[in-house]
Amino acid sequence: MSKKDQGLSKYEVQRNSLNKMPVPDKQREEFAKEMVEDAKAAFGQEQTEQEE
16 A cells, blocks of 8 residues: 555644644633633522522
8 A cells, every 4th residue: 555545644634724722712711711600600509599
């Protein structure tokens, strides 16, 4: 089997732009922080309601 028959090499696959990790942007980080705060508030309220 020649190299052409085998397809892309591991290096070529890893260099593909579709295989790069996404860079988090400022807007996504803020949204994630809001979700965490909302979840903490919701679970905190649930726990206090269940204890009563």
